[in-house]
Amino acid sequence: xxxxxxxxxxxxxxxxxxxxxxxxxxxxxxxxxxxxxxxxxxxxxxxxxxxxxxxxxxxxxxxxxxxxxxxxxxxxxxxxxxxxxxxxxxxxxxxxxxxxxxxxxxxxxxxxxxxxxxxxxxxxxxxxxxxxxxxxxxxxxxxxxxxxxxxxxxxxxxxxxxxxxxxxxxxxxxxxxxxxxxxxxxxxxxxxxxxxxxxxxxxxxxxxxxxxxxxxxxxxxxxxxxxxxxxxxxxxxxxxxxxxxxxxxxxxxxxxxxxxxxxxxxxxxxxxxxxxxxxxxxxxxxxxxxxxxxxxxxxxxxxxxxxxxxxxxxxxxxxxxxxxxxxxxxxxxxxxxxxxxxxxxxxxxxxxxxxxxxxxxxxxxxxxxxxxxxxxxxxxxxxxxxxxxxxxxxxxxxxxxxxxxxxxxxxxxxxxxxxxxxxxxxxxxxxxxxxxxxxxxxxxx
Amino acid sequence: xxxxxxxxxxxxxxxxxxxxxxxxxxxxxxxxxxxxxxxxxxxxxxxxxxxxxxxxxxxxxxxxxxxxxxxxxxxxxxxxxxxxxxxxxxxxxxxxxxxxxxxxxxxxxxxxxxxxxxxxxxxxxxxxxxxxxxxxxxxxxxxxxxxxxxxxxxxxxxxxxxxxxxxxxxxxxxxxxxxxxxxxxxxxxxxxxxxxxxxxxxxxxxxxxxxxxxxxxxxxxxxxxxxxxxxxxxxxxxxxxxxxxxxxxxxxxxxxxxxxxxxxxxxxxxxxxxxxxxxxxxxxxxxxxxxxxxxxxxxxxxxxxxxxxxxxxxxxxxxxxxxxxxxxxxxxxxxxxxxxxxxxxxxxxxxxxxxxxxxxxxxxxxxxxxxxxxxxxxxxxxxxxxxxxxxxxxxxxxxxxxxxxxxxxxxxxxxxxxxxxxxxxxxxxxxxxxxxxxxxxxxxxxxxxxxxxxxxxxxxxxxxxxxxxxxxxxxxxxx
Numbered sequence: 046x047x048x049x050x051x052x053x054x055x056x057x058x059x060x061x062x063x064x065x066x067x068x069x070x071x072x073x074x075x076x077x078x079x080x081x082x083x084x085x086x087x088x089x090x091x092x093x094x095x096x097x098x099x100x101x102x103x104x105x106x107x108x109x110x111x112x113x114x115x116x117x118x119x120x121x122x123x124x125x126x127x128x129x130x131x132x133x134x135x136x137x138x139x140x141x142x143x144x145x146x147x148x149x150x151x152x153x154x155x156x157x158x159x160x161x162x163x164x165x166x167x168x169x170x171x172x173x174x175x176x177x178x179x180x181x182x183x184x185x186x187x188x189x190x191x192x193x194x195x196x197x198x199x200x201x202x203x204x205x206x207x208x209x210x211x212x213x214x215x216x217x218x219x220x221x222x223x224x225x226x227x228x229x230x231x232x233x234x235x236x237x238x239x240x241x242x243x244x245x246x247x248x249x250x251x252x253x254x255x256x257x258x259x260x261x262x263x264x265x266x267x268x269x270x271x272x273x274x275x276x277x278x279x280x281x282x283x284x285x286x287x288x289x290x291x292x293x294x295x296x297x298x299x300x301x302x303x304x305x306x307x308x309x310x311x312x313x314x315x316x317x318x319x320x321x322x323x324x325x326x327x328x329x330x331x332x333x334x335x336x337x338x339x340x341x342x343x344x345x346x347x348x349x350x351x352x353x354x355x356x357x358x359x360x361x362x363x364x365x366x367x368x369x370x371x372x373x374x375x376x377x378x379x380x381x382x383x384x385x386x387x388x389x390x391x392x393x394x395x396x397x398x399x400x401x402x403x404x405x406x407x408x409x410x411x412x413x414x415x416x417x418x419x420x421x422x423x424x425x426x427x428x429x430x431x432x433x434x435x436x437x438x439x440x441x442x443x444x445x446x447x448x449x450x451x452x453x454x455x456x457x458x459x460x461x462x463x464x465x466x467x468x469x470x471x472x473x474x475x476x477x478x479x480x481x482x483x484x485x486x487x488x489x490x
Numbered sequence: 491x492x493x494x495x496x497x498x499x500x501x502x503x504x505x506x507x508x509x510x511x512x513x514x515x516x517x518x519x520x521x522x523x524x525x526x527x528x529x530x531x532x533x534x535x536x537x538x539x540x541x542x543x544x545x546x547x548x549x550x551x552x553x554x555x556x557x558x559x560x561x562x563x564x565x566x567x568x569x570x571x572x573x574x575x576x577x578x579x580x581x582x583x584x585x586x587x588x589x590x591x592x593x594x595x596x597x598x599x600x601x602x603x604x605x606x607x608x609x610x611x612x613x614x615x616x617x618x619x620x621x622x623x624x625x626x627x628x629x630x631x632x633x634x635x636x637x638x639x640x641x642x643x644x645x646x647x648x649x650x651x652x653x654x655x656x657x658x659x660x661x662x663x664x665x666x667x668x669x670x671x672x673x674x675x676x677x678x679x680x681x682x683x684x685x686x687x688x689x690x691x692x693x694x695x696x697x698x699x700x701x702x703x704x705x706x707x708x709x710x711x712x713x714x715x716x717x718x719x720x721x722x723x724x725x726x727x728x729x730x731x732x733x734x735x736x737x738x739x740x741x742x743x744x745x746x747x748x749x750x751x752x753x754x755x756x757x758x759x760x761x762x763x764x765x766x767x768x769x770x771x772x773x774x775x776x777x778x779x780x781x782x783x784x785x786x787x788x789x790x791x792x793x794x795x796x797x798x799x800x801x802x803x804x805x806x807x808x809x810x811x812x813x814x815x816x817x818x819x820x821x822x823x824x825x826x827x828x829x830x831x832x833x834x835x836x837x838x839x840x841x842x843x844x845x846x847x848x849x850x851x852x853x854x855x856x857x858x859x860x861x862x863x864x865x866x867x868x869x870x871x872x873x874x875x876x877x878x879x880x881x882x883x884x885x886x887x888x889x890x891x892x893x894x895x896x897x898x899x900x901x902x903x904x905x906x907x908x909x910x911x912x913x914x915x916x917x918x919x920x921x922x923x924x925x926x927x928x929x930x931x932x933x934x935x936x937x938x939x940x941x942x943x944x945x946x947x948x949x950x951x952x953x954x955x956x957x958x959x960x961x962x963x964x965x966x967x968x969x
Contacts, residue, residue, distance in 0.1 A: 093549070098556070115533040118538050120557070296666060466944060490962075
């Protein structure tokens with residue numbers, strides 16, 4: 046698989062499929078590919094370096110209202126893959142012949158082609174790792190560098206072609222003081238800049254020094270808190286777990302169904318949207334539907350929309366809006382507030398500065414009640430000044446409170462947080478979030 | 491897996507000290523019937539290879555979905571290049587490690603037995619779905635299955651050759667009820683909580699037939715139930731919650747790569763330290779926990795791990811005392827401790843790391859009736875629904891789908907949203923009763939997440955029902 050040829054390869058696959066489908070058959074085909082360097086670091090040294098070149102095709106065959114999907118690995122060379130693609134098509138034909146018609150089948154028929162390539166050259170992974178480790182001299186650094194091109198393609202029988210190609214990197218690292226006291230930093234983007242990395246490393250070293258102060262163990266209770274954008278990412282991530290899903294809302298499994306029903310409300314300053322235009326995810330979804338520029342989800346603290354996949358649209362007579370089957374935001378955007386980030390500690394006054402949260406889950410989903418842990422750089426603040434790191438604490442509280450009647454304010458500045466997940470493949474989603482000062486947050490253990 | 495590919499490997503050229511190929515070929519079929527509508531089947535063919543090379547004391551890998559000879563050679567060249575580049579900065583001196591040459595094979599039960607047809611599965615799932623949709627308050631329900639076969643081959647430049655063939659069946663059933671502003675869901679042992687090696691015989695072992703109606707009835711009961719009371723009391727955890735408790739607060743903390751710090755940037759570290767092995771009291775005298783890759787039906791049984799170490803049963807905790815970590819050959823060399831064969835990768839495109847595989851709690855002698863009779867005030871909890879634990883694997887909070895009060899030695903009212911919290915280091919010392927073998931279930935999950943880059947892997951857990959004393963219990967918000 047050669048980076049320069051992957052789009053050409055995908056077009057050849059589409060042409061092969063065009064020639065291979067029988068009259069009355071419709072296909073859609075997705076390509077998910079990447080060539081990624083992954084370098085794992087620990088104790089300021091290299092733990093596990095490697096490269097992964099993977100190419101998956103998701104072939105979907107439709108005939109007479111029946112359909113099935115086959116995902117297969119391919120070499121990225123049509124000469125080698127032709128037989129496997131033909132075999133997959135034959136398997137799908139045999140599979141759908143025995144199926145009933147699917148009343149919720151939906152696929153795009155309007156042709157909406159697109160082509161996005163964001164492919165600045167990156168230094169070699171080996172070179173970047175040298176830079177990182179040189180900068181980590183004298184500190185205990187652990188983390189992961191992931192970089193290289195990621196490809197997403199879509200083609201169908203109607204001639205639609207979509208291509209999304211991004212060459213990006215994501216470096217996530219922690220500097221450890223001792224035990225569980227650490228500062229975590231993320232540097233991701235499309236063009237590696239050593240000076241930007243150096244500035245982030247310098248900032249991390251400064252915060253690391255704060256962790257050397259004697260830590261404070263807090264008793265369970267209610268505390269005023271400032272949640273940084275990275276802490277808010279964990280809260281928002283839980284809302285994304287079915288919260289905005291059209292299907293989950295219709296079936297009352299969403300953690301936000303009470304918000305939709307008007308039985309709960311958030312602060313009027315709270316607004317969420319799926320903002321594809323300003324995110325980094327592809328502008329097309331898996332069945333080939335184009336995504337709107339933005340889908341408002343919560344406005345003025347009230348639920349005004351949801352993410353509706355084509356299948357959910359058919360099931361519940363809704364309008365699809367470019368969501369994939371899981372109906373999770375891929376470019377979640379939370380509106381900024383009026384509180385300058387520089388004033389966040391002053392607004393907190395006395396309480397907890399939460400740099401990161403960790404391992405959240407629902408303790409009562411209909412009540413949108415979450416539990417989770419503080420992690421990494423979290424501090425006790427008095428009079429607007431950081432005075433001590435805090436030992437990890439468990440919180441258990443409802444988003445309807447934290448972003449409802451307990452919300453003091455949201456910061457005016459937001460951070461674009463590129464999803465660094467690497468389960469199965471490198472994630473291409475992001476969130477843009479402000480920080481939040483809350484009056485009262487419940488800590489239990 | 492073709493002999494041609496093995497011949498291709500033998501013809502690869504490399505000037506590294508040692509190299510290996512790990513090729514996986516997995517085929518899966520997923521079927522579902524949701525709200526009595528057959529969902530489109532999803533088929534998977536996932537085949538690829540990881541080449542690993544040791545050179546100049548460094549180690550590198552390269553994975554590829556191009557398994558042609560040229561593709562393998564290209565990957566091996568890249569792996570060797572990484573090994574040489576990393577050598578001066580390597581955390582580990584790979585040159586000092588033994589070069590394995592394992593030879594052997596493994597096969598799941600029923601691996602060659604004919605599988606059910608697509609029609610067989612849809613008929614079963616449709617009937618369970620039909621039975622579940624029995625009441626207007628049932629708002630969503632789904633019967634699913636994933637069947638999977640896998641062939642894993644491990645070849646080394648030292649002549650090693652291991653072939654392991656697997657077959658998995660993973661059925662699921664979920665029913666959601668809603669009324670009066672509340673929603674309650676019941677599942678069959680949690681999301682994909684039923685997962686075993688072997689054929690369709692496991693359906694009978696877990697009562698899959700009839701589960702749709704049974705779970706619907708239970709979801710409706712939960713809608714009418716009060717919240718679980720709050721307070722300090724005994725809890726009786728059934729196996730489908732015990733497996734989560736074992737997984738999170740024994741399995742992960744004992745993973746040697748966490749203890750050695752590899753996971754500190756992501757999955758976390760451990761409250762367990764190297765000096766604790768051999769002396770630390772992890773739990774009460776009743777606590778006996780094993781790494782057991784030998785139980786044929788259990789999800790993560792195998793003969794060799796993904797770096798070629800032969801797999802054997804070993805005690806991790808015996809009579810409450812911590813004996814051995816979950817670390818593969820590389821971690822064992824780093825730590826200077828004996829471990830187990832648990833260096834595993836979730837697929838061809840991720841490198842092996844320390845994983846828990848099958849972690850089982852050995853049965854005791856208490857009947858379920860005895861355990862209930864011995865509780866004056868407590869709650870029976872079943873089927874995990876929520877899990878959260880700190881990055882040292884110490885402070886946890888877990889929730890279950892189903893709760894039932896135990897008052898004066900008898901099971902009484904159903905309660906909803908049962909949750910409990912505790913600290914691993916104390917919790918296991920309050921283990922007061924361990925169920926006999928008849929209370930045991932062999933469960934597991936295909937979705938254990940860990941690693942950078944991240945991986946989701948199959949793990950198995952077998953456990954009896956157990957009683958814990960003085961647990962902090964609570965319910966959900968009033969609604």
